[in-house]
Amino acid sequence: MTPKQTLTTGSLCLLTSLSLHGAGFQLQERSTVGLGRAFSGEAAIADDASVIASNPAGMILLDGTSVSAGLSYIRPGAKARGNNVAAGNATANSNDVGDEVVVPAFYISHRVNDDLAVGLGSFTTYGLSTDYDFGPAGASLPDTSTLESVNLQLSAAYRLNSKLTIGAGFNILYADGTINSSPAAPGAGRLATIEGDDFGYGYNVGLLYEHSERTRFGLHYRSKIDLKLEGETSTDAPLPTLSNLDTILSTTLPETIEFSAYHELNESWAIHGDIILTRWSRYNGLAPITSVGPVNNALAAEGDPVWKDVFRFSVGATHKYSDDLTLRAGIAFDRSPVSEESRNLRIPDQDRLWLSIGASYAISENYNFDIGYTRIFIEDADITPGPGQPFSGEVSGDVDILSVGISGSF
Numbered sequence: 001m002t003p004k005q006t007l008t009t010g011s012l013c014l015l016t017s018l019s020l021h022g023a024g025f026q027l028q029e030r031s032t033v034g035l036g037r038a039f040s041g042e043a044a045i046a047d048d049a050s051v052i053a054s055n056p057a058g059m060i061l062l063d064g065t066s067v068s069a070g071l072s073y074i075r076p077g078a079k080a081r082g083n084n085v086a087a088g089n090a091t092a093n094s095n096d097v098g099d100e101v102v103v104p105a106f107y108i109s110h111r112v113n114d115d116l117a118v119g120l121g122s123f124t125t126y127g128l129s130t131d132y133d134f135g136p137a138g139a140s141l142p143d144t145s146t147l148e149s150v151n152l153q154l155s156a157a158y159r160l161n162s163k164l165t166i167g168a169g170f171n172i173l174y175a176d177g178t179i180n181s182s183p184a185a186p187g188a189g190r191l192a193t194i195e196g197d198d199f200g201y202g203y204n205v206g207l208l209y210e211h212s213e214r215t216r217f218g219l220h221y222r223s224k225i226d227l228k229l230e231g232e233t234s235t236d237a238p239l240p241t242l243s244n245l246d247t248i249l250s251t252t253l254p255e256t257i258e259f260s261a262y263h264e265l266n267e268s269w270a271i272h273g274d275i276i277l278t279r280w281s282r283y284n285g286l287a288p289i290t291s292v293g294p295v296n297n298a299l300a301a302e303g304d305p306v307w308k309d310v311f312r313f314s315v316g317a318t319h320k321y322s323d324d325l326t327l328r329a330g331i332a333f334d335r336s337p338v339s340e341e342s343r344n345l346r347i348p349d350q351d352r353l354w355l356s357i358g359a360s361y362a363i364s365e366n367y368n369f370d371i372g373y374t375r376i377f378i379e380d381a382d383i384t385p386g387p388g389q390p391f392s393g394e395v396s397g398d399v400d401i402l403s404v405g406i407s408g409s410f
Helices: 011-015 056-061 293-299
Strands: 004-007 065-084 090-095 101-111 116-123 128-131 142-159 164-181 192-210 215-222 225-234 245-253 256-264 269-278 310-320 325-334 352-362 367-378 381-383 391-409
Touching: 056 101, 056 116, 056 142, 056 164, 056 192, 056 215, 164 225, 325 367
Parallel strands: 004 245
Antiparallel strands: 065 090, 065 101, 065 391, 101 116, 116 142, 128 142, 142 164, 164 192, 192 215, 192 225, 215 256, 225 245, 256 269, 269 310, 310 325, 325 352, 352 367, 367 391, 381 391
């Protein structure tokens, strides 16, 4: 065994064994207001400083200094039901697969003059925390997987003319990931733990086109980010050659392209829509770890998954009920990048439907209290056994997301 091991492109999927919020292991929870409308029209609406994450060009529509802060509480309700073929077809069930998490976000923008605005945002775009509990029947099956990331974005917007504004941002992303595998035999301790962290860098650009006072369109591109999560491998099992080895988890977070439209029907009602393309096809398969057999069986890639580019579609409506109260609702369809033949227990991804509602209430002359709620309905993910993949069964569950925040300007 070599002292340094490398997982090639796509290996970050090993850190994300069950994604219940967005397709693949993508997180959409970047603002409270956006959650309340299923993130429909985000690149064109620009009703608070969180537009920095969706299209920095939208900062040109905000007056003075604007701030937005929120916390999103994500409660998955996933479970796995099946059998471990490698353990004599023993029943392998696990409840509460997805851990509860809280995702924060903060933004501040400043309108320098009529043509220039600058801003700063802190949010996340990828992440997950899961924990399988198969018990004695879980020999060599996945156990705990976590991925945490924080994205810091410096942004600017410049108005080219009365209708067109361009925006851009520079992104610094920190990611930290850990995976554990169940023991190869009951009571043997964790077979292996792999962990690592890294900083990655990227950029984003956006356009805002104001067709009229009531209609505008937004286009936003967020670049890919390359990561090499450097850390180490350790084990509780009697495999001393595996302990304290330097490890590199190398992967690429895919780029996205978002198009949004916003139209005010009258002074009280507006409609909005959104299409996002995520280039998940950058994942060309998971490479196995070069090590001894038991570790290969537990931590290597199961099969050869081929991910595909996918679209996310959303539409919504906003109703200004009164001067103090604004109501929102939205619906979204999020396609899974994982094909049925590529699906395994590490990545039991499926299509999902979002239903969202939200509201903002003016608590002062300058600030609003924001709240949003989303229920995500996910299709059951059938999993069939294959090479390095002894689990046979299905993973199912829905997700509840509740977000609260404060937004305003001064």
